[in-house]
Amino acid sequence: MVVTDPIFVRACRREPVDRTPVWFMRQAGRYLEEYQDLRRRYSMLELCRTPELAAEVTLQPLRRFPLDAAIIFADILLPLPPMGVPFHFSPGEGPCIDTPVRSEEQIRRLRVFDPEKELDYVLEALRLVRRRLEPEIALIGFAGAPFTLAGYMIEGGHSRHFTATRRMMYETPRSWHYLMSVVAEVTSAYLAAQVQAGAQVVQLFDSWVGVLDPQDYVEFVQPYSQRVLDSLENLGILRIHFATGTAGMLEAFRDAGGDVIGVDWRIPLGEAWRRIGYDRAIQGNLDPVALTAPLPVLRKKVRWVLQQADGRPGHIFNLGHGILPTTPPENVAAVVEWVHDGCAGADERKR
Numbered sequence: 629m630v631v632t633d634p635i636f637v638r639a640c641r642r643e644p645v646d647r648t649p650v651w652f653m654r655q656a657g658r659y660l661e662e663y664q665d666l667r668r669r670y671s672m673l674e675l676c677r678t679p680e681l682a683a684e685v686t687l688q689p690l691r692r693f694p695l696d697a698a699i700i701f702a703d704i705l706l707p708l709p710p711m712g713v714p715f716h717f718s719p720g721e722g723p724c725i726d727t728p729v730r731s732e733e734q735i736r737r738l739r740v741f742d743p744e745k746e747l748d749y750v751l752e753a754l755r756l757v758r759r760r761l762e763p764e765i766a767l768i769g770f771a772g773a774p775f776t777l778a779g780y781m782i783e784g785g786h787s788r789h790f791t792a793t794r795r796m797m798y799e800t801p802r803s804w805h806y807l808m809s810v811v812a813e814v815t816s817a818y819l820a821a822q823v824q825a826g827a828q829v830v831q832l833f834d835s836w837v838g839v840l841d842p843q844d845y846v847e848f849v850q851p852y853s854q855r856v857l858d859s860l861e862n863l864g865i866l867r868i869h870f871a872t873g874t875a876g877m878l879e880a881f882r883d884a885g886g887d888v889i890g891v892d893w894r895i896p897l898g899e900a901w902r903r904i905g906y907d908r909a910i911q912g913n914l915d916p917v918a919l920t921a922p923l924p925v926l927r928k929k930v931r932w933v934l935q936q937a938d939g940r941p942g943h944i945f946n947l948g949h950g951i952l953p954t955t956p957p958e959n960v961a962a963v964v965e966w967v968h969d970g971c972a973g974a975d976e977r978k979r
Contacts, residue, residue, distance in 0.1 A: 636696040636766040637828055640866040640888050642909050642942035648934065649696035650967045651768070652960065653870075654950030655689040656701050659957060662688050672717050676703050682753035687760060692957060693964045697766040697829070698757060700822070702750050704772030704833055705780060707814050710746035711738045713781055721785065728784035730792065732800070735807045740814055743821040751825040758826035769827030771819050773834035773871070774811040774852040781807075790839050797848045804848060812852040816859035823865045831868040832856060832886070838873015845877050850884045857885030868911060872949055878903050892948030893918075898936035909942035914963070916947045919955050923962055930966050 632638075636649040657663055663685060666675060675681045685701040705715055705723050718724045729735060744751065758767050772780075780786075782793045797804045819830050837849060857867050869886025875895040882889055882904045889908050891900040893915035901910045918929040930945075937943035945967045951960070 634696065634764050634766040634828070636944065637866065639942060639944050640829060640868070640909050642907075644941050647968050647970060648937070648943055648945050650945040650964055651695050651697040651699065652689075652947055652951050653699070655693075655695065655699065655960075656685045657951060658953035659951055659955040659960075660688055660692070672703070675701065676706060677749050679749050679752035679756055682749070683756035683760065686753065686757050689960075690761070690765065693961055694968070695765070695964060697768050698761060699768040699770060699831070700750065700754050700757060700827070702753070702770070704770070704776065704835075706747060706750060707741075707743075707771070707777065707818055708781065710741040711810075711814060713738070715780075718785075723780065723785055725781060725784045728792070729781040729807070730796065732803050735803055735810070738807070738810050740810060740817075743814075743818045747818060747821070751821055754822055754825040754827055766828045767826055768829045768831055768868075769819065769822030769825075770831040770833060771815050771822075771856075773832045773837070774808045774815060774856065775837050775840075775849045776833060776835045777811050777815070778804075778807050779836055781811075787836075790836060794840075794844070797844065801848075808848070808852040812855045816856045819856065819860055820863060823860070823863050827865070829866045829868060829888075830860065831870055831890070834869070834871035837871045837881075838892075840877075842877035842880055846880050850880055853884040870911065875900070882908065888942075888944065890946065894948070896936055897933055897943075898938065901937070901940070906940065906942075909944065910937075911944040911946050913946070913948045916949050916952050916955075919947065919959055919963065920952060921959075923959065926959055926962065927966060927971065930963055931971050934967070934971065 635645050639645050639649045675685055682701045686698050690698055708715055713725060713729060715723050715725045761767060779790050779793045782796060860867055866887045868888040868890055870890030872892040874881045888911050889904050890911040891913045893913050897913045914929060914933055918926055
């Protein structure tokens with residue numbers, strides 16, 4: 629019997645497929661009652677650090693919806709404690725780092741660690757999920773990109789403007805570049821370990837890089853994202869490079885690397901793909917808020933994204949960011965069905 633790669637993997641390679649594959653960022657999480665049941669008994673970090681629980685959360689949306697990929701349940705900040713930067717979750721505020729990393733001395737103390745030892749629970753969760761997934765469902769690993777991780781470390785948590793982060797870039801560039809080098813080394817090793825544990829595709833999340841102007845991105849960030857993505861090339865793994873707010877620097881973001889470029893909803897997918905180039909696959913780009921809309925409105929939005937893709941090989945349907953906690957699960961089910969059915973249709977795409 630001939631075993632073919634999952635449709636999601638083939639789409640990432642821009643191979644022709646018989647339907648558009650779909651998955652959702654944050655598809656495992658707060659909008660599902662079964663996840664809420666677990667959160668009433670376990671903290672976020674307990675879920676992440678217990679392989680059986682992380683595997684269970686990863687698989688929950690796959691039991692509800694015929695998605696084409698699972699993404700391992702984890703948090704992008706998990707590499708921080710082994711580096712020497714502990715954090716905790718504060719109710720209503722998200723991750724908090726008690727002692728932000730802002731001095732040369734603190735940066736020099738950061739550890740480069742072995743993910744097989746320090747993040748073994750993530751790797752074991754990947755192995756558990758891969759054994760339990762049907763062969764036609766792809767498994768995605770992920771990590772936060774160097775800028776996003778460094779930003780959290782410097783700011784001490786989420787920030788609207790990342791003022792302290794950008795001040796370090798401008799005032800102490802030597803410290804900035806050393807910090808980014810360390811984070812890039814850690815991230816490269818972490819993603820490589822996920823590949824060895826069973827991930828068929830990896831996604832590099834640069835969630836907050838959209839706060840930068842294009843010049844700062846190219847000078848202070850792009851080389852380190854490129855270093856991570858290039859480090860995976862010899863492993864033969866497919867790489868998704870995702871960020872929000874990149875419409876003003878899309879070409880530079882593309883040049884950092886990735887087989888698939890993820891785009892948010894602030895730019896039409898057709899325009900983004902033209903600027904990125906049709907030699908790359910593209911992922912996106914429904915507005916997460918649209919996923920909460922009445923079904924007729926939602927269907928119109930889904931059709932628009934599919935029209936923009938215009939039937940080209942290499943489109944993976946997704947949101948422009950993560951599923952919101954208020955999202956009705958029945959809307960998720962509807963979108964998966966519409967995308968798989970190609971609700972735009974060839975005639976609609978020509979209008």
